[in-house]
Amino acid sequence: MAKELGRKVIAQNRKARHDYAIEDVFEAGMVLVGTEVKSLRAGRASLVDGYAFVDDGEVWLKGVHIPEYDEGSWTNHEPTRARKLLLNRNEINKITNKLKESGLTLIPLSLYFLDGKAKVEIGVARGRKNYDKRQALAAKDAKREVERATGRRSKGISE
Numbered sequence: 001m002a003k004e005l006g007r008k009v010i011a012q013n014r015k016a017r018h019d020y021a022i023e024d025v026f027e028a029g030m031v032l033v034g035t036e037v038k039s040l041r042a043g044r045a046s047l048v049d050g051y052a053f054v055d056d057g058e059v060w061l062k063g064v065h066i067p068e069y070d071e072g073s074w075t076n077h078e079p080t081r082a083r084k085l086l087l088n089r090n091e092i093n094k095i096t097n098k099l100k101e102s103g104l105t106l107i108p109l110s111l112y113f114l115d116g117k118a119k120v121e122i123g124v125a126r127g128r129k130n131y132d133k134r135q136a137l138a139a140k141d142a143k144r145e146v147e148r149a150t151g152r153r154s155k156g157i158s159e
Contacts, residue, residue: 106122106123
């Protein structure tokens with residue numbers, strides 16, 4: 001079988017970028033069992049209730065739902081078990097120092113295969129208030145409108 005190359009996205013947490021202001025992003029490997037990998041290769045996972053935490057110098061991912069593998073037997077995994085994340089010591093220290101600030105949390109942003117290895121993108125994030133969400137949406141809409149206008153102008157289309 002040929003080796004997989006490139007990035008294949010399995011799941012994204014779109015709501016995370018809406019509910020949180022992402023301050024820093026880290027890429028981490030995950031410690032998985034065989035049936036979890038097979039279930040991920042089938043493209044089934046949910047990051048909605050997931051979060052990460054640091055415990056005794058190790059980073060753990062909890063609440064991420066990877067459903068049981070259909071063809072699995074008694075060796076099937078628990079769908080929402082805690083999974084250890086693989087990060088460098090320097091990255092763990094950076095995350096730990098950032099999390100000491102109040103109001104910051106660690107959330108999964110996306111789950112994907114990179115060159116055949118399962119990876120998770122985690123972000124150090126600060127929760128947004130409702131008015132912050134409205135301001136972010138307004139800024140996004142304004143930016144989109146400006147891009148449309150410049151695109152029309154470059155094509156010679158008048159309004």
